[in-house]
Amino acid sequence: MVATTTTQTVEQTVDVPEVAEPSKVAPKDARELSKLFFGQLTVLEEGTPEYSYARDTLIEMNMSLVRYAAGRFRSRGPEEMEDIVQVGMIGLIKAIDRFELSREVEFTSFAVPYIVGEIKRFFRDTSWAVHVPRRLQEARTQLARAHEELRTRLGRTPTTKELSELMSLAEDEVVEAQLAANGYKSASLDAAINSSEDGEAVLANFIGDEDxxxxxxxxxxxxxxxxxxxxxxxxxxxxxxxxxxxxxxxxxxxxxxxxxxxxxxxxxxxxxxxxxxxxxx
Incomplete structure (x- = not known):
């Protein structure tokens, strides 16, 4: 349900729509309402409660764009998907702050590149613990999707041969991609591990140091x-x-x-x- 309140300013009267649950607004309705809220941002004074409300409502209404963009990276684990959505929200906020109605372009078309760009920047800066060639980075993503598809279909862990057939790659290239995937994440030297002799210890205790x-x-x-x-x-x-x-x-x-x-x-x-x-x- 959308209501309208009137805010009196020194120079003009501004009608600010009120949306009960912005995050539950359907995407189609969000597109139309967004135009109205962007119009309000152009006349409201930044820093006022009305301006903050309009901006916050725009963010909540367009969260579906972030979920849509994050869906392109669904091969990642559930924990990482949470990070992807959070990073995508940064892209959405940047898009809202930089969008202008005078551009005569749909906000969705303007915002998605910002969201995807922020997510890709996140991967570039944090994903790989060590440097690997781009072709192996791409092969890792393809490998993760093929592995999940075959595991679901076969009910077991797929073999290298089965993966190579689905990915249309030679078996040695699949093995190379599997080895490269080990460089995707690193473990903290302070990570706790279980030791039968010493009880709980940290990883650093088991790594030799240069003498x-x-x-x-x-x-x-x-x-x-x-x-x-x-x-x-x-x-x-x-x-x-x-x-x-x-x-x-x-x-x-x-x-x-x-x-x-x-x-x-x-x-x-x-x-x-x-x-x-x-x-x-």
Whole structure:
């Protein structure tokens, strides 16, 4: 049921229709009512309660456009469909805020590209956890539809051969699409998982970390024989400085030489070892 209220403004009188349940208005009726509400938006002052009511009613009346556009992506799971509808609503709101009656075009024709564009942008920005070629992204969607169709028809999980026949693709291409689908979503490292030994744990506990010290193993193996070739005094200097971490002054006291002399000895030793390391690469 649609009623009409009259709002008095300083300059003019505006008739604002009242719709009891905007979200339940039939699409055909919504098209006609939308024209009336868009007309009101052109004369109402933005920020007033009347303007907000007209805008909100337009949004609710045209939610069917979002459901229609989201239906193109019905192969997605039910949880993801909720996100698709929410993103589509953003597109609808943008269309309402940018539509002008003077364009002389149906609002539905104007709004659907905005809604679909917002949904596609959502997929582009968030869907794939890793980069895969576009042909495999498209194959994944085709694979999901074929899998659901065959599962419903056969009452079981379809084989790769059955999928390839329905999709008109070679079996190896179907396998490639199945592997690429693994990159569609990623799991949080903080995701809780069940462990028989530790009870509930997080995924990060079961993923190895890179050990920076391993990078030095080869260097140590290459350096060891070169240090062995040094005379006893030079080996002691290397040991005191880099194992016991003595200062140059402390090493000088043990050798009975000045700190400056120790500095020159260490510089010479390091240059010799560095040259030997570079020659082994």
């Amino acid at each position: 920076k010290a391993l990078e030095r193993v080869e260097d140590f193996h290459a350096l060891a024989p070169m240090i062995a070739e040094l005379d006893e005094r030079d080996r002691k200097i290397i040991h005191w400085r880099f194992v016991e971490e003595l200062t140059q002054a402390q090493i000088g006291q043990r050798l009975g030489v000045s700190q400056m002399h120790v500095s020159r000895l260490i510089t010479r030793l390091l240059a010799r070892l560095r040259e030997g390391m570079l020659s082994t690469e």
